Structures are given as C-alpha cells and as structure tokens.
Amino acid sequence: xxxxxxxxxxxxxxxxxxxxxxxxxxxxxxxxxxxxxxxxxxxxxxxxxxxxxxxxxxxxxxxxxxxxxxxxxxxxxxxxxxxxxxxxxxxxxxxxxxxxxxxxxxxxxxxxxxxxxxxxxxxxxxxxxxxxxxxxxxxxxxxxxxxxxxxxxxxxxxxxxxxxxxxxxxxxxxxxxxxxxxxxxxxxxxxxxxxxxxxxxxxxxxxxxxxxxxxxxxxxxxxxxxxxxxxxxxxxxxxxxxxxxxxxxxxxxxxxxxxxxxxxxxxxxxxxxxxxxxxxxxxxxxxxxxxxxxxxxxxxxxxxxxxxxxxxxxxxxxxxxxxxxxxxxxxxxxxxxxxxxxxxxxxxxxxxxxxxxxxxxxxxxxxxxxxxxxxxxxxxxxxxxxxxxxxxxxxxxxxxxxxxxxxxxxxxxxx
Amino acid sequence: xxxxxxxxxxxxxxxxxxxxxxxxxxxxxxxxxxxxxxxxxxxxxxxxxxxxxxxxxxxxxxxxxxxxxxxxxxxxxxxxxxxxxxxxxxxxxxxxxxxxxxxxxxxxxxxxxxxxxxxxxxxxxxxxxxxxxxxxxxxxxxxxxxxxxxxxxxxxxxxxxxxxxxxxxxxxxxxxxxxxxxxxxxxxxxxxxxxxxxxxxxxxxxxxxxxxxxxxxxxxxxxxxxxxxxxxxxxx
Numbered sequence: 001x002x003x004x005x006x007x008x009x010x011x012x013x014x015x016x017x018x019x020x021x022x023x024x025x026x027x028x029x030x031x032x033x034x035x036x037x038x039x040x041x042x043x044x045x046x047x048x049x050x051x052x053x054x055x056x057x058x059x060x061x062x063x064x065x066x067x068x069x070x071x072x073x074x075x076x077x078x079x080x081x082x083x084x085x086x087x088x089x090x091x092x093x094x095x096x097x098x099x100x101x102x103x104x105x106x107x108x109x110x111x112x113x114x115x116x117x118x119x120x121x122x123x124x125x126x127x128x129x130x131x132x133x134x135x136x137x138x139x140x141x142x143x144x145x146x147x148x149x150x151x152x153x154x155x156x157x158x159x160x161x162x163x164x165x166x167x168x169x170x171x172x173x174x175x176x177x178x179x180x181x182x183x184x185x186x187x188x189x190x191x192x193x194x195x196x197x198x199x200x201x202x203x204x205x206x207x208x209x210x211x212x213x214x215x216x217x218x219x220x221x222x223x224x225x226x227x228x229x230x231x232x233x234x235x236x237x238x239x240x241x242x243x244x245x246x247x248x249x250x251x252x253x254x255x256x257x258x259x260x261x262x263x264x265x266x267x268x269x270x271x272x273x274x275x276x277x278x279x280x281x282x283x284x285x286x287x288x289x290x291x292x293x294x295x296x297x298x299x300x301x302x303x304x305x306x307x308x309x310x311x312x313x314x315x316x317x318x319x320x321x322x323x324x325x326x327x328x329x330x331x332x333x334x335x336x337x338x339x340x341x342x343x344x345x346x347x348x349x350x351x352x353x354x355x356x357x358x359x360x361x362x363x364x365x366x367x368x369x370x371x372x373x374x375x376x377x378x379x380x381x382x383x384x385x386x387x388x389x390x391x392x393x394x395x396x397x398x399x400x401x402x403x404x405x406x407x408x409x410x411x412x413x414x415x
Numbered sequence: 416x417x418x419x420x421x422x423x424x425x426x427x428x429x430x431x432x433x434x435x436x437x438x439x440x441x442x443x444x445x446x447x448x449x450x451x452x453x454x455x456x457x458x459x460x461x462x463x464x465x466x467x468x469x470x471x472x473x474x475x476x477x478x479x480x481x482x483x484x485x486x487x488x489x490x491x492x493x494x495x496x497x498x499x500x501x502x503x504x505x506x507x508x509x510x511x512x513x514x515x516x517x518x519x520x521x522x523x524x525x526x527x528x529x530x531x532x533x534x535x536x537x538x539x540x541x542x543x544x545x546x547x548x549x550x551x552x553x554x555x556x557x558x559x560x561x562x563x564x565x566x567x568x569x570x571x572x573x574x575x576x577x578x579x580x581x582x583x584x585x586x587x588x589x590x591x592x593x594x595x596x597x598x599x600x601x602x603x604x605x606x607x608x609x610x611x612x613x614x615x616x617x618x619x620x621x622x623x624x625x626x627x628x629x630x631x632x633x634x635x636x637x638x639x640x641x642x643x644x645x646x647x648x649x650x651x
Contacts (some may be wrong), residue, residue: 010516019450020457023645026443027638030557032549033483056552069633078554104459108479108491109642110649112457269454289626315460 005127006082010065012126016119016230017066024116025062027109028055034103034113039343040162044362051103051113054093058119069329087127094120094228095131096358098350099259100308100343121228129305130227134349138232139224145239148217155217156181162196166203170415171193179203182247183214190278191240191250191260193383198255201410202278209290213253215242220260221383226349237263244273251370253281256404258309258347258382259397265314277310279381282320282409286326292414295326302328303375304405305366306341307382320381323372327412332373342366344380346388359388360395367396381405419604421614424622425605429597432625439632442638443585447644456650473646485544494536500529507595508587522587524573530572537565560634563627570620574609584610 030052036042040049047053056078063070063079070079080086099114122128144151159179167175179199180186188211192198199215206213219238224232241264244252251274254261265275285291304324310316317338325331334341342365350359366389370378378393378400380386389402464472472478475495480488504523509516515524523529541561544553577583589608596603609617630636 017450019447019452020645022447022450022649023641023648026635027641029638029647030549030552031480031487031553032552033480033487035548035552047548050548050552052552056554060554065635074472075555076559077556101459104649106483108473108477109638109645110459110473111645112648124635266458267455310460315462317461337646339459411522 001083009082009123009126009300012122013062013065013119016122021119023032023061024055024111028052028059028111028335029109029247030056031108033108034106034111034218037103037106038097039100039102039345039365040098040362041217042342042408043345043362044358048089048092049096049362051097051107054097054120055113055116057086057093058116061090061123062119069086082123087124087129090120091124091129093117094124094350095350095353096295096344097334098308098347099343100347101313102340104307105312118228118230122230125227125229131349131353133352133354134223134227135229136202137269137352138227138229138236141219141221141223141236141239142232144218145235148239152217159199159215162203165196165200166207169200169204169410170207172207178207178320180214181217183212185248186214187249188213188251188253188281189216189240189244189247189273190214190253190255191218192255193219193221193257195383197407198383198402201404201406202253202255204410204413205282205285205291206407208415209285211290214247214249216240218243220257222259222263223349223352225263226352227257232357233263235267240264241268241271244271249273251276253278256307256381256383256386256406258307258314259383261282262309262313276380277316277319278406279310279316279320279323282406283322286323291409293323293327293409294412294414296329297412298377298408299330300328301330301332301333301374302375302377302379303334303370303373305334305344305370305378305380305385306338307343307380307385308343308347310381312339316381320379323405323409324379327408328377332375334369334373342369344385344392346384346391347382351384351387351391356391356395359391363388363392363395367392367398370398370400375400377401377403379403379405379408421618422605424618425593425623426597426602428625429621432628435629436631439629441638443632443637443640445447447530447641456651458651459649460602462650470643470646473649474642490536490539493532496538497525497529497532497536500524501533504529508590509598510591521579527572527576527579530568530575534565534568534572537561537568541565556634560627560630560636563623563630567620567623568625570616570623573614574613577613583613 032052034051038049039052042149045242055217060078060080061082063077064074064081069076075279094117097114097117103113104110123294163178166178190202190213222236223234224234259278304320313361344366345359378388386402386404393400393402477488477491480491505517506512507522543549544557574585579587586608593603593605593608
C-alpha cells in the first residue's frame with residue numbers, strides 16, 4: 001500500500017479514537033471469554049468469527065500506528081501494517097459482525113466490539129472497499145434528505161393508497177386523514193420504513209388508539225450506520241430530528257427496526273423529544289386501555305426473538321412479552337433468552353448484502369433455539385430480524401411462521 | 416562489577432521503574448482525558464444494580480467469567496485477591512503499619528501461601544494460553560508478561576519461603592531501612608538485606624519487578640485501571 005494511502009487511513013483511525021475507543025483498545029486481555037459467544041462462530045466455528053479476533057484485527061493496526069511499542073517492537077503485540085491482506089481481514093471482521101453486542105455480555109471489561117469495528121468500517125470506506133450496496137443505500141438516504149421537497153408529492157400519493165387499506169381494516173366511512181402528514185404539534189411522529197406493512201399496521205393501531213399522530217417522510221433505517229460512515233449516519237438521523245423539531249412533536253415513535261431505534265434513543269445525545277419504539281407504544285396503549293386485543297387469540301405455540309438493538313442494547317424486554325403473553329395461549333421462551341439471547345444474524349446491514357449462504361450458516365444458533373421451543377410462530381420486532389428469520393426458516397426448512405409484533409397486534413385488534 | 420550491577424538494579428533502576436510507571440499512567444490518563452467523548456451512551460441492559468454497585472460487582476466478582484467457566488473464574492479471583500495481599504505485604508516491607516497487624520503476623524501475610532497461590536494462578540493463565548483456542552488469539556505480549564510475572568513471583572516467593580523454613584537470612588529491619596530510604600530519596604546501601612550468598616536472588620526479584628512496573632502502563636496490564644472506565648460505559 002502506498003505511503004500516502006496509509007497516512008490517509010491512519011488519519012481515519014485517529015478520527016475514531018474517542019474516549020470509549022481508547023478504553024476498549026487498551027483493556028482487552030485476550031482472556032477468550034467472548035471467543036464462542038458470537039452466533040457467527042456458533043454457525044461457522046472459525047477463529048475469524050470470534051469477537052476477540054475481530055477486535056484484534058483492528059487493535060493490531062492501532063498498535064502499529066498509535067503505540068510506540070508497535071512502532072519500535074511490533075513483535076511485542078503482533079502490531080500489523082496496513083496492506084491488502086489486512087484490509088481483507090478488516091472486511092471479514094466488520095461485515096461478519098451484526099453489532100448485536102452479545103459478546104459484550106461475556107466480556108469482563110464490557111468491551112464494545114462493534115464500537116471497535118467502526119474503525120474497520122471507516123478504513124474500508126477510506127480504502128474504497130466497503131460494501132457497495134450499503135454505500136449506495138446510505139447515499140440514497142442522504143440524497144432524499146437533501147431534496148425532500150421533490151419526493152413529497154409522490155410519497156403522499158403512495159400514502160393515500162395505504163389510507164384505504166387502513167380504512168378497510170378499521171371499517172371507517174372515509175379514508176381521509178387516516179395517515180396524517182406534516183401535522184404541526186402532533187403528539188407523535190411515527191417513522192416507518194419503505195414497506196407498506198411498516199405503515200399500514202401502525203396506522204391501524206394509532207387510529208384505533210385515537211392518537212394525535214403524523215407520519216414521517218423518511219425511513220427510519222440508517223444505512224450510514226450499517227456502512228460505518230459517521231457523517232452519513234449523523235445526516236440520515238438528523239433528517240428525522242429536524243422533521244420532528246419543525247413539527248414540534250412530543251414523541252418520535254420508531255418502527256420495528258432495532259438500529260433505527262438505538263440511534264436516536266442512545267447515540268445522538270439529548271433530543272428535544274422523547275424516542276420510543278412502536279413496541280413500547282403498543283404496550284402503553286394496551287396498559288392504558290386505549291386499544292384492546294383479542295386475548296388468547298393465538299392457539300399455536302409462539303415464541304419471541306429479542307432484536308438485539310431493542311433488548312440487549314435498548315432495554316425493551318418486558319413490553320413485547322406482555323403483549324404476546326396476552327395474545328398467545330402458549331407462549332414459549334427461547335433459551336438462552338433476553339440479554340443472552342442469540343442474534344439471528346441479520347443485523348448490522350448484513351441482510352442487505354449478497355450473503356445468504358453465510359447468513360443461513362450463521363443463523364444456526366437461532367434455528368436451534370427456535371426448534372428447541374417447538375413453537376409454530378416466531379415473532380420479532382425488527383425488520384432485519386424478520387427478514388433474517390425468514391432466511392433461516394427457508395434455509396433450514398423450518399415449519400414455522402415468522403410474524404412481526406405490530407402485524408400480530410394489528411390483526412388481533414378489537415375494532 | 417557485580418556490586419555496581421546490584422546497586423543499579425536495587426537503586427537507580429527502582430527509581431526508573433517507578434518513574435516510568437507513574438509517568439506512563441499519567442500519560443495514559445492525559446491521552447484519554449484529551450480524547451473526545453461521545454454524545455450518546457454505549458450501555459447495555461438489563462441494569463439490575465445501581466451503576467456504582469454494578470461496576471464494583473462486575474470488576475471484583477467477575478460474574479461474566481463465573482457464568483462462563485468456573486475454573487478460570489476461580490483462578491482470576493485467587494490471583495487478584497493474592498495480588499492485593501502481596502501488595503499489602505510489600506507495604507509492610509517499607510515500614511510497620513499497625514492497622515495491618517490487627518491479626519499479628521510475620522511479614523508477609525499468608526505464611527508463604529499467597530505467593531504460591533499467585534504462582535499457581537499465573538501458571539494456569541500461562542498454560543491456558545498454549546491450548547486451543549487461546550493460543551490462536553494470544554500475542555507475544557500475553558506470554559511474555561506472564562513469564563515475567565512468574566519470574567518475579569518465583570524469586571520473591573522463594574525468598575519468603577526460604578526465610579521461613581530454611582536457613583535463609585532475611586533482615587526485615589534492613590529491608591525497611593533500604594525501602595524507606597528509597598522513598599525519602601536518600602538511598603541506603605542495599606547490601607545487607609539478605610545474606611551475601613543470596614543477593615543474586617533478591618536482585619533478580621527486583622529486576623523482574625522493575626521490568627514489570629516499566630511495562631505496566633504500556634501493556635494490557637492497564638486493564639486494572641481502565642476496566643472501571645469501560646465497565647462504567649456499559650452501565651451508563
């Protein structure tokens with residue numbers, strides 16, 4: 001690799017050396033407690049898929065360029081120069097990790113491996129080796145943010161079609177304003193995804209709850225985060241922040257999408273509105289008696305897959321269980337569950353990549369968990385998880401139905 | 416020649432080692448302090464305990480290791496408890512601390528068992544690294560630090576045990592005179608702490624301890640300081 005390129009990449013690493021990163025790069029003792037805690041390693045037991053090894057690929061580069069010992073005695077810490085081979089290793093490390101942070105639960109120092117891998121992702125962008133799909137999707141989201149006015153009319157047309165579906169579902173005389181947009185001073189700004197299901201089902205629930213709400217023009221998903229580009233991540237997230245601020249809403253409710261929830265809730269710092277997941281919102285509606293669901297309506301055995309960004313990284317454990325406990329006659333918990341639940345293998349933008357074989361293999365842990373419950377319905381509350389659970393279902397020929405929690409509530413709503 | 420070398424290890428090198436340890440840690444803290452923070456939070460859930468209690472539990476009880484592998488957890492706890500006891504023992508080599516003599520004992524605490532426990536733990540950590548999969552994730556630093564620690568402990572423990580059970584003369588008063596003088600920057604002659612025949616053993620113990628202190632801020636040993644910071648982030 002040319003000296004200038006190395007210098008450029010070195011600056012990128014430097015830009016990510018924030019305080020937490022310094023701790024994480026320094027404290028690891030390579031004790032190996034996290035070694036087999038990744039779903040990817042469970043499915044493909046190779047050192048490359050162990051969390052500690054992924055972090056070490058980055059750490060060795062860091063040592064080489066930022067530690068005197070790495071410069072003077074590279075042998076001491078196995079410090080590694082940036083070259084083609086290392087870039088390949090960084091790519092394998094960064095894009096085999098879903099960012100689920102299960103490994104963190106087993107680390108005695110709480111090292112955040114995905115945080116370390118953000119260096120790898122940034123280096124890949126700088127080297128021009130990042131997955132094109134994610135870069136294109138992030139660019140497209142950025143472009144939409146820059147020229148939202150040219151998208152608005154077309155989007156309103158689509159939404160008008162969806163309003164008729166909501167009308168039919170709620171058996172209302174008119175479809176007018178069932179999915180309000182640009183509503184000033186609404187209590188809730190709902191941010192969906194590009195799929196109709198991510199708007200229709202929540203719209204049914206919001207209307208049933210008589211919520212004072214409005215729909216965002218933007219998709220909640222943040223491909224800037226998945227690609228590992230901090231500037232694009234910030235821009236994509238800020239589109240929603242600006243929209244919420246200009247509409248003066250009290251609360252932003254995020255669609256079933258783990259990362260889309262985690263970014264505004266935990267990564268942007270203080271915001272002038274509350275951030276909630278649609279799952280928490282549904283739970284509150286039921287608790288407050290604003291909506292009613294058919295209790296015990298689902299007779300088949302049902303299990304719940306905790307989306308990592310919602311559960312382990314968001315603390316939303318009890319709300320979906322409360323809702324599903326009411327809906328299902330036979331609710332079965334996965335083992336291990338909650339913070340130790342296995343990742344499905346679809347997060348971190350991996351479902352957007354051309355890697356289905358890999359995802360089937362790395363979904364083995366989840367497949368084994370689902371099979372062990374004997375459940376016929378697998379519910380989750382994250383779009384990526386739903387897509388990946390279907391990949392696992394098809395890949396292993398599982399006789400299960402995969403459903404989203406919002407969809408299930410919408411279908412079993414008493415209207 | 417030997418006298419010069421002995422004096423260098425026992426006096427100037429101890430100062431160099433302490434200075435490297437202190438300045439190295441200060442440098443590390445400065446680097447961290449001047450690094451930008453982050454806007455959000457990197458915590459995980461659930462959080463069953465208040466933050467401080469949780470950090471203390473995570474750091475000292477190491478539940479992550481307990482849940483994963485009990486043998487490893489056992490040696491982690493033994494090692495760290497013994498290390499603290501050993502540190503206290505070395506404080507008593509500088510001067511007498513009445514508070515430490517609530518239960519009257521001969522210096523060091525533990526009648527030699529503390530050193531043995533540490534050596535066994537270090538050997539466990541070392542040999543564990545030769546096994547798969549730990550050999551695949553280990554780097555030379557991991558082995559070299561453990562070997563250095565083993566050598567330091569081996570000579571230190573040997574002197575302690577020999578002074579208790581064999582005809583090995585260790586003069587506690589001379590030791591206190593030597594170490595107190597070091598602390599007041601008026602170094603005394605370190606030649607009579609042990610019998611002249613055993614000076615080599617003492618010099619080797621101090622040499623390896625010096626090297627360990629010098630490496631401390633620039634190796635993974637800083638986990639003993641920064642672990643609290645990273646565990647705080649997990650619960651913040």
